[in-house]
Amino acid sequence: MVSSESVIEPSHPPVPTTGIAVYGCGEDEAALFREMGARLGLAPTITGAAVCEGNAEMARGGRCISVNHKTRVTDSTLLALSRAGVEYISTRSIGFDHIDLEYAEHVGISVGNVAYSPDSVADYTLMLMLMAVRHAKSVVRRTDAHDYRLNESRGKELRDLTVGVVGTGRIGTAVIHRLRGFGCRVLTHDRRSRAAAGHVPLDELVGQSDIVTLHTPLTAETRHLLDRRRIERMKPGAYVVNTGRGPLIDTAALLSALESGRLGGAALDVIEGEEGVFYADLRNGEIGHEALTRLQRLPNVLISPHSAYDTEHALRDIVENSLLGCLEFENGRKE
Template sequence: MNHIGITVYGCEQDEARVFHSVALRFGVIPKITDSTVSEQNAWLAQGNPCISVGHKSEISETVLSALKKYGVKYISTRSIGFNHIDMKAAKRMGIAVGNVNYSPGSVADYTLMLILMAIRNAKTVVTGAERYNYRLDAVRGKELRDMTVGVLGTGRIGTAVIERLWGFGCHVLAHGRAQDSPIPSVPLNELLHQSDILTIHVPLDTGTYHMIGREEMASMKQGAFLINTARGGIVDTEALVCALESGHLGGAALDVIEGEEGLFYFDCMKKPIDNPFLIKLQKMPNVIITPHTAYYTERALRDTVEKTILNCLEFERGRRYG
């Protein structure tokens, strides 16, 4: 068997263990570093045309240029989204980029958890109990079976969310392009007007940036909840803060937020938070913030590593025999 090498950047300890295990099965030799890819460590890719990066890495044109200098021809990002990579620069330099599909159950399960926490005022209940305040909240929670949930995006994750929602007996609407969606797509305006809960599952690109802005929030039901486990830039955060402060929206649960880079995945207890919207949102009793962790399961990790290696093998096979 001809072995190929892959340089894996930004690899955490549990990822490294899975990479070594899976790579051995496929005859791949991984060169692993816990450092995120940069101009300074691009040399680690020398001799390995294929590299793997995480979604926490911002891959700019200058980083891509450094990688190209050391012979990189293919980047497999360990994420579904590409928004952390300068795709135009990569194309211009002749560097191919691939992504991975991991278990949609990871994000779908987490989405349902956030929905239930939002409509049952879980933040107020839990924080109160932590302070030994065991009184019931003045606002009673809601039951999902009495609500309409709008699913924005009907890809693998959106579909998995829809399938889980059916078990709660709620009315489900969807807006998306997927041909094999389990339910028909309705116009976006209808989704916004009719939904008590809006949950977002579209990728972030130029067409979806601030897709949910001031006008869209204004057209949502009074007291509606917004759930985002996709990407922060899909929601206009300033408009969201205004809609929550005015009381038009009843609450939000956000696993992602604009400007999360440099904050999420770091211990910020002793450093200033340079994101005024994040600070405002975290102080609101009806807003739940979690640090981009919906994908973070053991199954998703195994899927991600295996797909990363298969991506690189397929690229190498195409180079040799294409």
């Protein structure tokens, strides 16, 4: 990864038409930004540091910037960016929950997101489901300790289960397509669309599903979509999979259901309060996240650090679509 203090300039700058500041960029992303920027006539100035009030001036001279989802873009940062002449932010993510869109609009900044391969998250979701129902965490831990006995709890086969998919956008739909190959019963729920096959009310979905998997955006309406009441409605022994956003689940209620043994397990690529923990090397420090610590102690809970999207294919999509979003904004201003 690039040092958080370093600024990486292209060693052989292209002949640019438009400048763009790229924040929170790793070495692999930087190479793609240079390659694709040159092709599109964009000249990226790249830093590994997250965008903040202190480095907003790096964007001066251009109207567009690109940021990642790993760090919240504060209101003071948005104001500093506006004062530096920024009018458009491309976030290299599907979600906007790390940016206050109303305040951005108030200071004259438009915000756009990117689409990327839904297969990245869909593949990962199926992997987590299979690992959860086959008790992969405890199997691997026991084997690492040279305990080669079979688990006391046998695994389950997906074809024998009902899977509830909450959110039927591009990623949720890709998950559904994969599940059909396993022969399981699929229920769906989406607040915005009822067109998907198997659509049922959310309370019915959580009450009938052996696995509930979340693929809906985080909004004020979907925060704690799986709250204590809905978690208590879930089937005894059911599993929760979340590759969407951490706050879709009431973590305290989930912990209670897991620690009591009422639920069969959980596989979480995202968690409430992950900011400052995920993407950091904390091997020699305090995590400072009690709920995460308790979850990781449980043998039937899998945790990964918001990495479901992280594939080579998706990264190319993210970089290209971030640049295209900036280019479209610039072209719209010129017309």
